[in-house]
Amino acid sequence: MRDSHEHAAARLPYRHVHDFLIGGDARPADGEARTPVVDPATGVAWGSVPDADGAMVDAAVAAARGALPGWATTPPSERASALRRMADAVERRAELLAITNSLENGSPLAETGGAAANAAGILRVFADMAWFLERSDVRVFPNGADETVVARDPIGVCALIAPWNFPINLVVIKLAPALLAGCTVVLKPAPTTPLSIRFLVEAAAEAGIPAGVVNLVTGGAETGDALVRHPDVDKVAFTGSTPVGRRIAAICGELLRPVTLELGGKSSAIVLPDADLDAMSRILVRSCLRNTGQTCYISTRIIATEANYDAVVEMAAATVGAARLGDPLDPETVFGPLASYAQRDRVRGYVRSGIAEGARVVSGGDVPAPFPEGAFLVPTVFADVRPDMTIAREEIFGPVLTILRAESVDEAVAIADDTPFGLGGIVFGRDEDAAFDVARRIDTGSIGINFFASNHHAPFGGRHDSGLGVEYGIEGLSAYLTPQSVHRRRR
Ligand code: NAD
Numbered sequence: 001m002r003d004s005h006e007h008a009a010a011r012l013p014y015r016h017v018h019d020f021l022i023g024g025d026a027r028p029a030d031g032e033a034r035t036p037v038v039d040p041a042t043g044v045a046w047g048s049v050p051d052a053d054g055a056m057v058d059a060a061v062a063a064a065r066g067a068l069p070g071w072a073t074t075p076p077s078e079r080a081s082a083l084r085r086m087a088d089a090v091e092r093r094a095e096l097l098a099i100t101n102s103l104e105n106g107s108p109l110a111e112t113g114g115a116a117a118n119a120a121g122i123l124r125v126f127a128d129m130a131w132f133l134e135r136s137d138v139r140v141f142p143n144g145a146d147e148t149v150v151a152r153d154p155i156g157v158c159a160l161i162a163p164w165n166f167p168i169n170l171v172v173i174k175l176a177p178a179l180l181a182g183c184t185v186v187l188k189p190a191p192t193t194p195l196s197i198r199f200l201v202e203a204a205a206e207a208g209i210p211a212g213v214v215n216l217v218t219g220g221a222e223t224g225d226a227l228v229r230h231p232d233v234d235k236v237a238f239t240g241s242t243p244v245g246r247r248i249a250a251i252c253g254e255l256l257r258p259v260t261l262e263l264g265g266k267s268s269a270i271v272l273p274d275a276d277l278d279a280m281s282r283i284l285v286r287s288c289l290r291n292t293g294q295t296c297y298i299s300t301r302i303i304a305t306e307a308n309y310d311a312v313v314e315m316a317a318a319t320v321g322a323a324r325l326g327d328p329l330d331p332e333t334v335f336g337p338l339a340s341y342a343q344r345d346r347v348r349g350y351v352r353s354g355i356a357e358g359a360r361v362v363s364g365g366d367v368p369a370p371f372p373e374g375a376f377l378v379p380t381v382f383a384d385v386r387p388d389m390t391i392a393r394e395e396i397f398g399p400v401l402t403i404l405r406a407e408s409v410d411e412a413v414a415i416a417d418d419t420p421f422g423l424g425g426i427v428f429g430r431d432e433d434a435a436f437d438v439a440r441r442i443d444t445g446s447i448g449i450n451f452f453a454s455n456h457h458a459p460f461g462g463r464h465d466s467g468l469g470v471e472y473g474i475e476g477l478s479a480y481l482t483p484q485s486v487h488r489r490r491r
Contacts, residue, residue, distance in 0.1 A: 001327050001371060002042045005103060008329060009039070009046040012100050014195045016048050020056055020218065021201050023063035024211020030055065035191045035220065040106040040337040040344075040375040041328055047104075049194040052217035057186075057226040060215040064157040064184040065232050067212030072154045072182040076134050079180055080127035082209050087120035087127070089203035097168065099329070101196040105164050106337040106375065108328045111291050119172040119200065125456040126176035129477055133181070140490065147490045152481040154182030155258060156234030159227040161248075163240040164339050165294040165397075167193035170262075171200060173471045174237040179209065181480035183235070186215045188227055190240075192339055194218040228252065235259070235480070239296075242395075242421075242465050249468065260469035260479050262296070263462055264395040265423030268416035269299035270438060272409065272429030273307035279450065280312075280428050281319045285334055287426055287452045289320065289379065292335045293347075293399035296466075297424030297446065301385075301392060302403045303412045309405050313383040316401055317362040320379050325370065335399055337375040344375035347398030351380050354391040359402070360384040387415050395421070409438060417443045422463030426452050445470070 009015060015037075019026040029050030037047035052060070071079070090097075094116035101112040137150040160174040167189055178185050189197045197216065204214045217223055221244070228236050228248050238248050239262040252259040269288060271280070288299050304312040328336035338344040351366050364380030379399035385392050391402050406412035416425065425447035429435035432449050439447045445461045446452075454460055454472060461470030469479055 002044065002373070004327075005039055005042050005329065006044060006046065008099050009103055012096060012103075014100065014198050015046060017195070017198070018050060020050070020052055020060065021198070021214075021216040022056075022060045023066070023215065024205065027056070027059065035194065035218070037104055037192075037195055038340070039103045040340055041371065043341075043373050047195055049218040051219035052223045054226050056217055057223060057230060060186045060217050061157060061227070061230050061232045063212040063215050064186050067184045067210055068154075068157060070210060071184055071213045074182065076130040076180065076182070079182060080130040082207050083123045083127040083176060083179060085207035086203050086209065087123040089206040090116050090123070090200060091120045093199040093203060097196055097199040100199070101167060101193065102328045102336070104193040104196055105167065105339040106328050107165075107291055107339075108333040108336045109331050110333065113331070115166070115168040115196075116199075119168050122169070122172045122456055123176045126180045126477065129180060129474060132474055132477060141487075145490055146487060149486040149488065151484045151486065153484055155480050155482045156183060157232060158183045158185045158235045158237060158480065159188065159230070159233045160185050161188045161224050161227065161236070161238045161240065162190060164190035164192035165291060165296070167196050168200065170239045171197055173476070175200070175214070177471075177477040178237075178480045179213065181477060183480050184213045186217060186227060186233075188217055188219065188224050191218070191220045229255070233257070237479070238262070245467065258479075260471065261467040262471060263465060263467040264421060265296045265298075265462065265466050266301060266393065266395050266419045266421045267297055267299045267424035267444065268301040268303050268442070269426040269428060270409070270412045270416055270442075271302060271304040271308065271312050272427065272431075272435060272438065273305055274430040275308065275428035276430055277308065277311055277315045281315050283451055284316060284319045285323050287448070288401055289335075289399050292338060293379070294339060294343075294397050297452065299424060299426045299452065300396065300401055301416070302401060303406050303415050304403065305406050305408060305412060313362055313381075313403055316403060317381050320381050320401060321363040323379065325376065325379065335379050337371070338377060338398055339375070341375045343398065344377055347377055347396055347400065350391055350394070350396045350398070350400055351377070354380075354382045354385070354389065354400070354402070357389045357391070358384075359389060359391060387418055393419060413438065413441050420465040423466035424452055426450070
């Protein structure tokens with residue numbers, strides 16, 4: 001694997017970079033601090049990026065501020081056309097982007113191969129929402145004599161901070177509505193995945209989006225913190241862990257700065273007694289362990305009643321046990337390595353805690369993984385998991401499924417809601433109306449009936465510890481707008 005990965009990395013345009021993308025220029029780093037980019041499948045550091053200091057964050061925010069008046073006053077239809085050109089430009093970069101992404105975070109090509117098309121889809125969906133900005137919105141006062149023109153202005157300069165698990169999607173879902181709204185941005189990817197995002201910035205420039213509208217700085221928590229606190233930033237959009245989200249919320253609260261937070265999750269799949277387990281098996285990995293378990297909304301807690309508990313356990317163990325674990329650059333691979341060695345060790349700690357707390361391993365477990373040089377873990381399925389066990393309560397963010405037993409559907413709903421999170425979820429059942437009724441009882445931001453997916457037209461966001469605000473849909477666009485009501489005599 002090492003040779004083929006080094007060979008793949010050698011073909012990539014971005015490996016060791018020494019600049020930030022600010023105001024349309026490659027701006028050389030002035031400090032010495034750098035972060036290596038490590039292939040988690042092999043342990044080879046194949047790239048590196050500079051860390052932006054406070055002065056560089058100032059420069060990026062100043063470039064975004066300078067570009068704001070021009071972009072904010074560009075007609076929405078022209079901004080939409082630029083988004084469509086950007087979508088085409090991203091798609092032209094699909095292959096290089098996918099390989100870069102897989103070598104950054106170990107996501108299998110089956111996942112990253114679709115990243116450019118998904119990003120393009122999001123850009124086009126938001127381009128199609130230009131009508132929302134162009135329509136006239138006049139509301140009559142209750143007295144019938146006066147009226148209000150409701151205008152929508154771009155919120156301003158936005159700091160967009162992303163995690164490493166879906167480094168393209170989780171930026172585009174902020175960038176597309178921000179650009180359509182007329183905002184300018186500074187992007188800060190996770191330190192694990194700082195290179196693949198360059199294809200997006202390159203595509204924005206190729207699409208004719210003016211210099212300074214999209215700026216990129218790299219770095220870790222310090223760089224992110226400098227952006228969040230920057231006096232000239234008008235809005236923060238963050239996807240990442242709940243503890244960091246809480247800190248950002250506190251800072252934005254103090255500054256009265258609008259913030260969108262997409263945070264962690266611990267979602268449940270409720271399996272009703274009439275569920276079709278063959279159909280469930282076909283989507284189990286996608287909906288419960290997507291991206292080697294490193295997806296925020298996946299339903300890693302499966303809750304089944306006595307009616308089919310044993311059959312669910314048997315199906316899950318067989319399905320996960322049969323899925324291919326291996327080279328992320330092999331298109332047939334289902335599970336890759338974890339994104340980093342630190343993440344591998346964290347997740348292994350959860351596997352050990354599940355065993356120590358008495359859960360029953362039915363697939364995987366604390367066993368040696370293949371490819372010992374990489375951050376691989378054998379995917380694990382635990383049965384007989386009690387709701388009070390650590391593995392049933394905390395976000396693991398790795399290939400670990402927990403299967404809990406409920407006495408009734410009512411108890412299954414109660415167990416599903418007994419977490420501090422509220423992000424995703426699924427209800428499996430042949431009677432889709434009955435499953436829908438169960439879904440409506442779960443306290444969560446999004447939930448699917450027999451599948452889960454993000455609909456680009458519908459809001460996606462978490463409740464409670466899973467976040468604040470939503471992305472996608474008109475609601476996601478509205479997060480980058482600030483209304484102005486102009487009252488006047490009715491005409
Ligand atoms: P993280 O919170 O460690 O980091 C996310 C980003 O924030 C990174 O770019 C990081 O450099 C930056 N950052 C870290 N400390 C910061 C600070 N003090 N101020 C400003 N920025 C800071 O998260 P991660 O480990 O990269 O990602 C995994 C987490 O993301 C999981 O909890 C997962 O559930 C969550 N996530 C949520 C969603 C969602 O839509 N709800 C989607 C994907 C991932």
